[in-house]
Amino acid sequence: MQTEKQSRDVFYVSDGTAITCETVGHVVLGQFPFYANEKTFPFVESEEKLTELLKHIEISFQANGIKPLVFFSLVIAEFREKLLQANAHCYDVLESIVQRVKDDIHMEPVPKLQRSRSVSKDTDTYFDRIAAIEYTLAHDDGISLKGLEQADIILLGVSRSGKTPTSLYMAMQFGLRVVNYPYIDDDIRGLKLLPEFEIYRHKLFGLTIAPERLTEIRQNRLAGSEYASTAQCQHELANVEALFRREAIPYINTTSLSVEEISTRVLEKTGLKRRLF
Amino acid sequence: MQTEKQSRDVFYVSDGTAITCETVGHVVLGQFPFYANEKTFPFVESEEKLTELLKHIEISFQANGIKPLVFFSLVIAEFREKLLQANAHCYDVLESIVQRVKDDIHMEPVPKLQRSRSVSKDTDTYFDRIAAIEYTLAHDDGISLKGLEQADIILLGVSRSGKTPTSLYMAMQFGLRVVNYPYIDDDIRGLKLLPEFEIYRHKLFGLTIAPERLTEIRQNRLAGSEYASTAQCQHELANVEALFRREAIPYINTTSLSVEEISTRVLEKTGLKRRLF
Numbered sequence: 001m002q003t004e005k006q007s008r009d010v011f012y013v014s015d016g017t018a019i020t021c022e023t024v025g026h027v028v029l030g031q032f033p034f035y036a037n038e039k040t041f042p043f044v045e046s047e048e049k050l051t052e053l054l055k056h057i058e059i060s061f062q063a064n065g066i067k068p069l070v071f072f073s074l075v076i077a078e079f080r081e082k083l084l085q086a087n088a089h090c091y092d093v094l095e096s097i098v099q100r101v102k103d104d105i106h107m108e109p110v111p112k113l114q115r116s117r118s119v120s121k122d123t124d125t126y127f128d129r130i131a132a133i134e135y136t137l138a139h140d141d142g143i144s145l146k147g148l149e150q151a152d153i154i155l156l157g158v159s160r161s162g163k164t165p166t167s168l169y170m171a172m173q174f175g176l177r178v179v180n181y182p183y184i185d186d187d188i189r190g191l192k193l194l195p196e197f198e199i200y201r202h203k204l205f206g207l208t209i210a211p212e213r214l215t216e217i218r219q220n221r222l223a224g225s226e227y228a229s230t231a232q233c234q235h236e237l238a239n240v241e242a243l244f245r246r247e248a249i250p251y252i253n254t255t256s257l258s259v260e261e262i263s264t265r266v267l268e269k270t271g272l273k274r275r276l277f
Numbered sequence: 278m279q280t281e282k283q284s285r286d287v288f289y290v291s292d293g294t295a296i297t298c299e300t301v302g303h304v305v306l307g308q309f310p311f312y313a314n315e316k317t318f319p320f321v322e323s324e325e326k327l328t329e330l331l332k333h334i335e336i337s338f339q340a341n342g343i344k345p346l347v348f349f350s351l352v353i354a355e356f357r358e359k360l361l362q363a364n365a366h367c368y369d370v371l372e373s374i375v376q377r378v379k380d381d382i383h384m385e386p387v388p389k390l391q392r393s394r395s396v397s398k399d400t401d402t403y404f405d406r407i408a409a410i411e412y413t414l415a416h417d418d419g420i421s422l423k424g425l426e427q428a429d430i431i432l433l434g435v436s437r438s439g440k441t442p443t444s445l446y447m448a449m450q451f452g453l454r455v456v457n458y459p460y461i462d463d464d465i466r467g468l469k470l471l472p473e474f475e476i477y478r479h480k481l482f483g484l485t486i487a488p489e490r491l492t493e494i495r496q497n498r499l500a501g502s503e504y505a506s507t508a509q510c511q512h513e514l515a516n517v518e519a520l521f522r523r524e525a526i527p528y529i530n531t532t533s534l535s536v537e538e539i540s541t542r543v544l545e546k547t548g549l550k551r552r553l554f
Contacts, residue, residue, distance in 0.1 A: 008382070016538075017537045017538055017540075017541040018541070019300075019450075019537055019541070020300050020301065020304050022551075023296075023297050023300045024297065024300075024370070024371065024374065027297050027350075027371060028371055028374050028375055031375055031387055031388055031389065032378065032379075032382070032384055032386055032387070033384070033387060034384065040544075040551060042541045042542075042544075042545055043541070043542070067381075069378065069381075069382075071374075073304075089377075089378070089381040091374050091377060091378065093301070093374065094301065094304060094305055096373050097301065097305050097348075097368050098308055100366075100368060101305060101309065101346065101366070101368070102309075104344075104346075104366040105285070105309070105311075105346075105366070107310070107311065109309055110308055110309070110310060111308055112307070112308065126535070127494075127497055129442075129536075130442055133441070133442050133445065134441075137414075137417070137441070164410070164411075165406075165407055165410050165449070168410065168445055168449060169449060172442070172445060172446060172449060172536075173296075217404075220404055258403070259406075259449075260294045260296055261293075261294055263294075264294040264296070264319045264320070265319075265320070267317075267319075268319055268320065274299075274317060
């Protein structure tokens with residue numbers, strides 16, 4: 001089997017944000033060994049935008065001599081048809097699944113413009129999500145330990161173990177109220193659980209990381225500092241992990257995990273429910 | 278055509294985070310008029326987890342008398358086959374598209390466990406993303422106006438017009454460094470552009486919102502306050518919008534938009550490139 005080329009233009013096209021098309025396309029492309037030159041066309045809801053898109057597709061085809069790939073989702077039938085006539089390989093990211101669900105459950109789909117994440121649909125859900133983000137921001141990095149009764153989870157760990165990005169992702173993506181608290185050098189020896197956390201033990205969750213990785217991350221931030229030294233990283237991690245074990249706080253190692261993977265593993269281990277938006 | 282029932286169990290299943298399955302499944306289900314009782318099974322990489330999942334599917338089928346829906350992505354062939362034998366309607370969210378891409382471009386896919394968002398793959402990208410989140414946090418809500426030369430975009434608007442969630446989303450999802458600056462009551466009259474922004478005019482972008490919606494949001498926060506009054510909201514918005522027009526700052530109205538939609542529209546209007554993770 002022959003490969004056509006080692007690089008290709010890829011378009012993500014939707015009448016909504018195109019985030020679903022990007023998500024699917026990105027994972028699909030991850031299975032093929034070529035470089036993808038990606039471009040997103042969101043909100044293709046007018047003739048003008050469609051014409052603009054078709055022009056770009058044609059330019060890509062003429063310039064490269066091969067068809068670009070298009071991952072799309074378009075509700076308007078006329079737009080779909082015009083797109084399908086372009087010099088491109090087009091993949092509807094939802095259509096085949098919608099058809100199969102329809103056949104399986106004997107229910108007619110009601111296609112709608114991609115407004116699944118629209119505010120107007122559900123104001124309460126929207127407020128919940130914004131409130132989760134605000135709560136999490138106000139409780140980032142030990143800023144405040146007030147209102148812990150509202151927390152869904154309290155993340156503990158040394159500086160640079162992944163607490164802040166994980167907290168924000170869990171708030172944004174899953175609508176959770178996350179507190180995170182760093183163990184810093186001063187209180188690392190003879191580490192004890194803060195009295196504030198005592199009655200919320202069931203919400204505590206620890207993050208740890210390999211000393212080599214922590215050193216690498218801290219060097220990236222403050223090269224050559226004591227803070228970023230291997231000895232310091234090992235020292236802090238050993239003490240914090242001992243605390244987690246002593247106090248029976250569940251914890252995971254974030255070393256080779258992305259923010260999405262850390263968040264998902266925390267949810268899995270705690271049984272916290274995701275709220276999907 | 279007859280509907281089977283108005284509520285159904287839905288499973289999202291993956292050997293990775295299952296975020297792609299959730300994204301696709303959620304949009305597909307948005308087209309069908311039934312209530313989905315959703316449960317996610319991430320990291321199905323072991324016999325134990327598969328067995329646990331199959332047990333839950335069977336319990337659902339027995340309890341409800343109808344097959345649950347399963348949106349899945351599993352690389353291990355043996356696990357796929359066992360899942361497909363369950364009493365469920367199963368939809369592989371990627372397989373048909375991967376097959377079609379393969380046929381179209383004459384290239385063999387290299388299936389891999391769903392680690393598309395794994396850290397180890399690309400440490401630079403990971404650091405870029407974390408750095409974007411940190412930069413954005415440090416420049417939230419006017420906290421700091423230093424280092425503006427590193428900003429990808431500077432969002433302006435009144436309190437509660439959507440700046441903070443949009444900034445964090447753009448940092449997390451697209452790896453952008455976002456500054457946001459609120460116009461507060463004190464400086465609202467005779468509003469001028471801050472001198473700090475003068476040489477970064479090309480980075481400025483405004484958010485506005487309908488006065489009624491702003492009132493609703495602020496009432497939700499501080500009911501009965503002057504801050505949340507219709508008059509105050511109208512006053513602030515009129516002044517800020519006048520500034521945007523006077524200074525030729527592009528802006529959008531966020532009233533009926535979700536965080537994802539606002540972010541996508543801002544990117545679209547500014548031509549900023551998304552970095553996908």
